[in-house]
Amino acid sequence: MRLSELKTGHKAYITKVNGSGPFRKRILEMGFVRGEEVRSILNAPLKDPIKYEIMEYEVSLRRSEAVMVEISVLESDAHVRTDDDGMLTEEELSQNGYHPAYSHNGNNNGFHNPEKNIRVAMIGNPNAGKTSIFNLASGAHEHVGNYSGVTVNSKEGTLTHNGYTFTLTDLPGTYSLSAYTPEELFVRKHILEERPDVIINVVSASALERNLYLTTELIDLEVPVVIALNMYDELEQSGRTFDHRTFSELINTPMVPTVGKRGEGVPQLLEEVIAVYRQKEYKYVQIPYGRVPEKSIGIMMRELAETTAALWKIPLRYISIKLLEGDKEVERQIRQLPEQEKIMARRDKERTYMEKLLREDPESAFTNARYGFIAGGLKETLSEKTQFADSTKLIDTLVTHKYLGFPLFFVFLWVMFEATFRLGGYPMAAIDWMVEQLGNLVRGNMAEGPLKDLVVDGIIGGVGGVIVFLPNIVILYLFIAFMEDSGYMARAAFIMDKVMHRIGLHGKSFIPLIMGFGCNVPAIMATRTIESRSSRMITMFIVPFMSCSARLPVYILFVSAFFPSSGSLILLGLYAFGILIAALTARLFRDTLFKEDETPFVMELPPYRMPTLKSVFTHMWDRSRQYLQKMGGPILIGSIIIWFLGYFPHNKEREAAFDGQITQAEMQHAAGSINEEELEVKISEIDHNRNTEHQVNSYIGRIGHFMEPVMRPLGFDWKISVSLLSGMAAKEIVISTMGVLYTGDSDDQQSLQERLQSESYADGTPVFTPLVIAGFLLFVLIYFPCIATIVAIKEESHSWGWALFSVFYSTGLAWLVAFLVFQVGSLLM
Amino acid sequence: MDLQLFIVIIIGIVVGIILLRQIYHFFFIQKDHTRCGGCNMCDLPKKESSTGS
Numbered sequence: 001m002r003l004s005e006l007k008t009g010h011k012a013y014i015t016k017v018n019g020s021g022p023f024r025k026r027i028l029e030m031g032f033v034r035g036e037e038v039r040s041i042l043n044a045p046l047k048d049p050i051k052y053e054i055m056e057y058e059v060s061l062r063r064s065e066a067v068m069v070e071i072s073v074l075e076s077d078a079h080v081r082t083d084d085d086g087m088l089t090e091e092e093l094s095q096n097g098y099h100p101a102y103s104h105n106g107n108n109n110g111f112h113n114p115e116k117n118i119r120v121a122m123i124g125n126p127n128a129g130k131t132s133i134f135n136l137a138s139g140a141h142e143h144v145g146n147y148s149g150v151t152v153n154s155k156e157g158t159l160t161h162n163g164y165t166f167t168l169t170d171l172p173g174t175y176s177l178s179a180y181t182p183e184e185l186f187v188r189k190h191i192l193e194e195r196p197d198v199i200i201n202v203v204s205a206s207a208l209e210r211n212l213y214l215t216t217e218l219i220d221l222e223v224p225v226v227i228a229l230n231m232y233d234e235l236e237q238s239g240r241t242f243d244h245r246t247f248s249e250l251i252n253t254p255m256v257p258t259v260g261k262r263g264e265g266v267p268q269l270l271e272e273v274i275a276v277y278r279q280k281e282y283k284y285v286q287i288p289y290g291r292v293p294e295k296s297i298g299i300m301m302r303e304l305a306e307t308t309a310a311l312w313k314i315p316l317r318y319i320s321i322k323l324l325e326g327d328k329e330v331e332r333q334i335r336q337l338p339e340q341e342k343i344m345a346r347r348d349k350e351r352t353y354m355e356k357l358l359r360e361d362p363e364s365a366f367t368n369a370r371y372g373f374i375a376g377g378l379k380e381t382l383s384e385k386t387q388f389a390d391s392t393k394l395i396d397t398l399v400t401h402k403y404l405g406f407p408l409f410f411v412f413l414w415v416m417f418e419a420t421f422r423l424g425g426y427p428m429a430a431i432d433w434m435v436e437q438l439g440n441l442v443r444g445n446m447a448e449g450p451l452k453d454l455v456v457d458g459i460i461g462g463v464g465g466v467i468v469f470l471p472n473i474v475i476l477y478l479f480i481a482f483m484e485d486s487g488y489m490a491r492a493a494f495i496m497d498k499v500m501h502r503i504g505l506h507g508k509s510f511i512p513l514i515m516g517f518g519c520n521v522p523a524i525m526a527t528r529t530i531e532s533r534s535s536r537m538i539t540m541f542i543v544p545f546m547s548c549s550a551r552l553p554v555y556i557l558f559v560s561a562f563f564p565s566s567g568s569l570i571l572l573g574l575y576a577f578g579i580l581i582a583a584l585t586a587r588l589f590r591d592t593l594f595k596e597d598e599t600p601f602v603m604e605l606p607p608y609r610m611p612t613l614k615s616v617f618t619h620m621w622d623r624s625r626q627y628l629q630k631m632g633g634p635i636l637i638g639s640i641i642i643w644f645l646g647y648f649p650h651n652k653e654r655e656a657a658f659d660g661q662i663t664q665a666e667m668q669h670a671a672g673s674i675n676e677e678e679l680e681v682k683i684s685e686i687d688h689n690r691n692t693e694h695q696v697n698s699y700i701g702r703i704g705h706f707m708e709p710v711m712r713p714l715g716f717d718w719k720i721s722v723s724l725l726s727g728m729a730a731k732e733i734v735i736s737t738m739g740v741l742y743t744g745d746s747d748d749q750q751s752l753q754e755r756l757q758s759e760s761y762a763d764g765t766p767v768f769t770p771l772v773i774a775g776f777l778l779f780v781l782i783y784f785p786c787i788a789t790i791v792a793i794k795e796e797s798h799s800w801g802w803a804l805f806s807v808f809y810s811t812g813l814a815w816l817v818a819f820l821v822f823q824v825g826s827l828l829m
Numbered sequence: 830m831d832l833q834l835f836i837v838i839i840i841g842i843v844v845g846i847i848l849l850r851q852i853y854h855f856f857f858i859q860k861d862h863t864r865c866g867g868c869n870m871c872d873l874p875k876k877e878s879s880t881g882s
């Protein structure tokens with residue numbers, strides 16, 4: 001029977017995992033091993049993928065992948081008889097190099113350091129809470145979230161404790177130290193090359209069995225480890241008891257219960273790190289792999305001992321195990337040795353020997369043995385659950401329901417935009433009022449001159465136009481933080497997998513896309529968690545179509561100025577259009593540029609956790625700070641540059657001509673040929689013409705007019721064209737540019753909305769018609785968000801070519817869409 | 830010279846220097862790749878697949 005055939009709510013036992021390569025390795029490491037109980041929990045709304053429970057955690061698999069797993073409802077079927085009749089005798093084991101526990105001087109391994117500076121690496125499964133502990137210990141504000149793969153790169157922080165300086169390195173989450181995914185390789189490389197003094201293995205206490213798999217790999221690697229039993233409160237709440245001291249003795253590694261989000265146990269953890277660091281000798285246990293594997297390990301160790309591999313400062317036992325498992329990276333290194341042929345021939349012989357006797361491939365044999373070792377230890381120390389928290393199951397039955405799942409997701413998005421637009425409108429109006437007052441204060445009290453113009457039109461007009469949207473950004477991030485911290489993000493990926501599958505991607509790609517609503521740069525970096533390069537590249541190209549928070553102020557500006565009554569719907573429509581363009585692009589790229597098959601969808605679904613007020617406020621504060629920093633940096637610089645380009649050159653003759661016209665009008669008024677009201681209108685007209693003439697002849701006007709032939713078919717005037725051009729640096733600069741260019745004719749400081757509403761051509765027709773606004777907003781949505789995003793694409797794709805491709809593709813598409821909207825719309829209206 | 834114009838020119842020069850510095854950093858300063866610690870393992874599966882078969 002296949003796992004895909006298991007009915008919802010039923011349980012069975014795994015008998016065999018078929019297939020090959022990364023998928024098989026990944027699900028083996030995630031606990032899909034022979035004899036393990038697995039339960040089918042529910043189907044996603046479109047019947048695929050399916051959520052399973054295994055080793056007390058939840059994971060989603062597609063039907064096409066679940067077919068690879070063979071199951072039986074009878075537990076006895078899962079335990080096949082092999083020719084491995086147990087362990088070798090102690091003497092035999094000793095001859096093979098196996099010692100249940102042995103000690104050696106840390107200095108020999110290069111891990112011991114007598115100084116008071118301790119280099120600590122934090123390693124653990126995804127979503128085990130490494131970054132929470134890292135932030136608490138080092139005082140950093142790194143991004144945390146309740147889904148796998150939040151940390152995609154290493155981050156360093158320092159702290160002092162009891163006279164010791166700790167240099168903490170937070171590494172990406174990984175299920176094992178295999179060579180299949182970039183993060184696994186990166187973590188292993190960090191341990192072996194950077195050689196941290198002590199490793200903190202962060203283990204989620206709520207899914208001990210699976211989390212301890214990585215610990216067994218660290219044990220094989222013979223590195224000094226302290227285990228942080230994180231989220232220990234969840235273990236206690238489930239009514240379980242864990243005799244961690246006994247388990248700690250079994251694996252000869254200290255264990256400290258911690259609650260990362262509250263900081264409980266962190267001082268004790270650091271004390272243990274110091275204690276381990278100060279040890280002169282480390283005692284390591286060895287995982288017993290069974291008679292047949294141990295014999296092969298012993299043979300391989302003897303083979304390697306005669307080569308330069310013995311000088312690598314990596315335990316020969318570890319190298320032997322990895323070679324027998326078929327680890328590609330270790331194989332690559334061995335192939336560089338002069339004796340490689342002999343070693344590889346021996347390895348192949350041993351693999352065949354193991355397969356013949358164990359009736360399973362060595363990879364499965366080692367994985368099974370590791371899980372067997374963990375299960376044995378936990379059997380004695382971990383009690384059964386007595387309290388079953390049904391909240392996760394209850395919420396999941398709603399949010400992943402076949403009929404309610406999608407509507408609830410879109411209702412959530414609608415509430416997010418409604419709150420961003422409506423709720424944010426009140427503080428926005430207040431900030432807008434303050435900006436106006438500041439502008440009027442300077443206008444009324446400063447002598448006329450270029451500096452006054454720079455302050456009023458350049459700085460207050462430019463930066464002030466952007467700063468008013470701070471509340472909207474904060475509210476948007478509040479919702480994104482809730483989505484990330486609660487665990488709903490992973491569910492969104494789960495329900496969207498089938499849809500993503502149709503466009504050639506999988507649910508995991510949906511997480512960077514949702515993150516893209518916040519900022520495209522971290523979203524592009526988050527594509528690292530996607531195993532397949534082709535899927536990663538496609539996701540990277542479609543992330544910029546996810547409307548980031550920098551584009552939100554542009555939408556809100558125009559929506560509040562021209563369509564205030566249907567703001568949320570227009571916002572939702574823009575975001576939905578971005579998703580549609582992303583989907584079409586993904587399908588197009590999958591069919592043309594990246595035809596490689598997509599990767600399977602194996603994703604852990606974490607339990608729901610109520611985000612703490614502290615974490616939500618930290619998240620919001622960090623974003624607000626970043627936004628304000630942007631105001632003082634690129635936005636301010638951009639506004640000043642645009643003002644300079646718009647203010648210079650000054651033509652004295654033209655100015656004198658306009659001054660002459662005003663004098664003439666005043667003389668007409670003095671002669672009584674026009675009244676006071678007519679004089680005011682006339683002066684206002686002359687000022688308007690003076691401004692227009694000046695801007696047209698300024699440097700920015702010339703740039704705008706140079707661009708105009710390309711942008712005119714879209715209905716855009718030169719000011720819109722220049723705003724879009726300056727927005728290439730960052731989208732907020734679109735607004736600050738408009739703030740500088742649309743100065744208005746009023747003597748009082750007007751809001752930018754008012755100035756845009758009153759903007760008209762010489763013949764009196766408004767510049768911003770509904771078609772122009774629609775085309776403009778779609779152009780802003782589609783063309784690349786900022787230079788930082790392009791640099792991020794270059795960094796992640798390791799190619800300037802792909803980065804430039806993204807620039808041309810998105811800008812070309814934006815032009816085409818805006819062209820169609822304007823031209824087709826003009827024909828119809 | 831008008832004091833306001835003088836201050837504006839000074840501001841212009843400062844902003845110009847900042848802009849040129851940013852451009853220089855963008856194009857000519859080698860990044861230390863701290864984000865992934867200089868690891869180029871992402872390319873490994875690609876290389877393997879291209880040489881594997």
